[in-house]
Amino acid sequence: MSLCVDVHTKSRYRLVHSDQSGAWELADKGTHGSQKEYKVSSFEQRLISEIEFRLERSPVEESDDDVQHDEESAAKGVAPSFDQKLKHYKVFEGMPVTFSCKVMGDPKPKVYWFKDGKQISKRSEHYRISRDADGTCYLHTAAASLDDDGNYTIMAGNPEGRVSCTGRMMVQAVNQRGRSQRSTPGHMRRPRSRSRDSGDENDNIQERHFRPHFLQAPGDLIVQEGRLCRMDCKVSGLPTPDLIWQLNGQTIRPDSAHKMLVRENGVHSLVIEPVTSRDAGIYTCIASNRAGQNSFNLELIVAAKEMHKAPSFVEKLQNTTVAEGHPVRLECRVAGVPYPQIFWKRENESFTHNTDRISMHQDNCGYLCMIIQPAMKEDAGWYTVSAKNEAGIVSSTARLDVHAQWQQPNLPKPKKVRPSTSRYAALTERGLDVKAAFFPDSSPLQPGGLVESDDL
Numbered sequence: 001m002s003l004c005v006d007v008h009t010k011s012r013y014r015l016v017h018s019d020q021s022g023a024w025e026l027a028d029k030g031t032h033g034s035q036k037e038y039k040v041s042s043f044e045q046r047l048i049s050e051i052e053f054r055l056e057r058s059p060v061e062e063s064d065d066d067v068q069h070d071e072e073s074a075a076k077g078v079a080p081s082f083d084q085k086l087k088h089y090k091v092f093e094g095m096p097v098t099f100s101c102k103v104m105g106d107p108k109p110k111v112y113w114f115k116d117g118k119q120i121s122k123r124s125e126h127y128r129i130s131r132d133a134d135g136t137c138y139l140h141t142a143a144a145s146l147d148d149d150g151n152y153t154i155m156a157g158n159p160e161g162r163v164s165c166t167g168r169m170m171v172q173a174v175n176q177r178g179r180s181q182r183s184t185p186g187h188m189r190r191p192r193s194r195s196r197d198s199g200d201e202n203d204n205i206q207e208r209h210f211r212p213h214f215l216q217a218p219g220d221l222i223v224q225e226g227r228l229c230r231m232d233c234k235v236s237g238l239p240t241p242d243l244i245w246q247l248n249g250q251t252i253r254p255d256s257a258h259k260m261l262v263r264e265n266g267v268h269s270l271v272i273e274p275v276t277s278r279d280a281g282i283y284t285c286i287a288s289n290r291a292g293q294n295s296f297n298l299e300l301i302v303a304a305k306e307m308h309k310a311p312s313f314v315e316k317l318q319n320t321t322v323a324e325g326h327p328v329r330l331e332c333r334v335a336g337v338p339y340p341q342i343f344w345k346r347e348n349e350s351f352t353h354n355t356d357r358i359s360m361h362q363d364n365c366g367y368l369c370m371i372i373q374p375a376m377k378e379d380a381g382w383y384t385v386s387a388k389n390e391a392g393i394v395s396s397t398a399r400l401d402v403h404a405q406w407q408q409p410n411l412p413k414p415k416k417v418r419p420s421t422s423r424y425a426a427l428t429e430r431g432l433d434v435k436a437a438f439f440p441d442s443s444p445l446q447p448g449g450l451v452e453s454d455d456l
Helices: 042-055 174-182 423-429 434-438
Strands: 013-017 024-028 078-084 089-092 097-106 110-115 118-120 128-131 136-141 150-158 161-172 210-216 221-224 229-238 242-247 258-262 267-272 281-289 292-303 309-315 320-323 328-337 341-346 349-351 358-362 367-372 381-389 392-403
Touching: 042 150, 042 161, 042 258, 042 267, 078 150, 078 161, 089 097, 097 150, 097 161, 136 150, 210 281, 221 229, 229 242, 229 281, 229 292, 267 281, 309 381, 309 392, 320 328, 328 381, 328 392, 341 358, 367 381
Parallel strands: 089 161, 210 292, 221 292, 320 392
Antiparallel strands: 013 024, 078 097, 097 136, 110 118, 110 150, 128 136, 150 161, 210 229, 229 267, 242 281, 258 267, 281 292, 309 328, 328 367, 341 349, 341 381, 358 367, 381 392
């Protein structure tokens, strides 16, 4: 990580790289070799990484930029990246400070600024936010105050992804600068850290050291391949312990898939995303300081990635007709890995639970059915069953028609006639007009006419 000093003071300082902690020191090139140290420690760098890790995965308020993203541009875009990242500044109270970086991406990324994880509004009176046409972004304050001391993060996002970087601003009070100018040659001052050399040689107070002690440590873990794994621990000790992580005895180096973070409450984390089969093994976390060291072990087991298969219908719903008052069954068969969730609805009305008339059923073989008994006119309509899992969603729709039940008309019952010796009497009791049968025109028989009848 690069470190930069404000232009008003950079002529008095030189950069010195620490050989163990990986931090940068800001040394004052004063007379007689006196030094004034400023470090971006490994602890602070992990704290910065934690802020960026959370911001890139959490929702944010709408950007103040006049930038709009549409769906068409997302299909052929380029994820945001930093051509120039933020630098670190160490300034005195009242001095102007400008953070700057250059953001690239297509479509043009939206930009968000944060201080210690809290978003800075473009309408802020204390900070001025701007952006050039070439993608260079600025955060400027005309006069730094002690409250401005902290970590400043810029996050750029477009439909292709998010990226962030952080710069540190250390603000010293004006009276510290006055004292530093009157300091006697050869005296080393550490304003932000305690040292055994900072007191008088005749001072009888001795600095106490405490061996690291883990207050919180995780147990063995089983994580599915492709998922996120986070190992959290909390350690106490004086001075503040340094932590390293090892996998099967080999020190883990931070990269795009392995991040070592520290929260504000002192919880250290090793985050692996995504987990692969190479990440399985015995993990060791070692905390050390001047008083000694302590460690804990855990085993990470990486489960094979579950095969995912989008749901599909082996048998779809079929259009059905039923008479009112009769039971009806709507059924289908679905397959998918993992087994999908099932949702039923009629038109725009969802069925969330069974009722006295309507019940939903399914078995472990993918058979689904809805039973309605008895069917009523209001049950008619379009029914949809949907199956959803992590790989996709599929639906099937069918029509249910309910018609009125057919009723036989009420006809008069036939009369029962007692047997009679007279065929004529039997016929007349049935309501037959024998005379009209033989004489439809009611005309009398002609003389000499002959009429034959089997009934007579």
